[in-house]
Amino acid sequence: xxxxxxxxxxxxxxxxxxxxxxxxxxxxxxxxxxxxxxxxxxxxxxxxxxxxxxxxxxxxxxxxxxxxxxxxxxxxxxxxxxxxxxxxxxxxxxxxxxxxxxxxxxxxxxxxxxxxxxxxxxxxxxxxxxxxxxxxxxxxxxxxxxxxxxxxxxxxxxxxxxxxxxxxxxxxxxxxxxxxxx
Numbered sequence: 001x002x003x004x005x006x007x008x009x010x011x012x013x014x015x016x017x018x019x020x021x022x023x024x025x026x027x028x029x030x031x032x033x034x035x036x037x038x039x040x041x042x043x044x045x046x047x048x049x050x051x052x053x054x055x056x057x058x059x060x061x062x063x064x065x066x067x068x069x070x071x072x073x074x075x076x077x078x079x080x081x082x083x084x085x086x087x088x089x090x091x092x093x094x095x096x097x098x099x100x101x102x103x104x105x106x107x108x109x110x111x112x113x114x115x116x117x118x119x120x121x122x123x124x125x126x127x128x129x130x131x132x133x134x135x136x137x138x139x140x141x142x143x144x145x146x147x148x149x150x151x152x153x154x155x156x157x158x159x160x161x162x163x164x165x166x167x168x169x170x171x172x173x174x175x176x177x178x179x180x181x182x
Contacts, residue, residue, distance in 0.1 A: 003068075014059070024051050027051075031051070069155040077131070122172075
């Protein structure tokens with residue numbers, strides 16, 4: 001199966017159980033890779049919700065972007081919702097945050113606390129950014145995609161990718177400075 005053939009929406013419409021199964025089978029690997037890049041533990045639950053939304057919306061697909069771009073956006077939004085819901089639940093249950101990496105034995109307690117405080121400030125600022133800004137920064141810094149890869153994934157020009165990154169970083173900087181000053 002070529003990726004070009006998979007992009008043809010008419011292969012899946014009109015939607016019936018057989019075509020729905022075909023859609024899920026052909027796109028499951030793509031969606032799973034999106035979920036795994038977001039480091040989501042409950043893959044099956046999120047995968048189900050993504051395909052539920054995608055299959056319900058498939059008949060209304062407007063064809064103004066590639067099918068992969070459309071499905072990626074659904075996966076990203078559902079993954080983001082899931083992560084935010086988990087974060088909210090975790091904050092209610094256990095406000096103590098464990099460090100992912102153990103501190104360097106040569107670091108003082110003050111250095112460790114300063115790094116943790118900085119990480120919390122950045123996380124707070126990121127949570128205040130619009131979804132589009134968080135998405136572009138995640139593609140750049142978490143997935144480590146090149147501008148051309150981001151442009152292809154989002155179905156936008158490379159120049160737009162660079163502008164969005166620049167604007168998102170500027171907004172992030174402003175939020176961090178306001179939070180630090182206030």
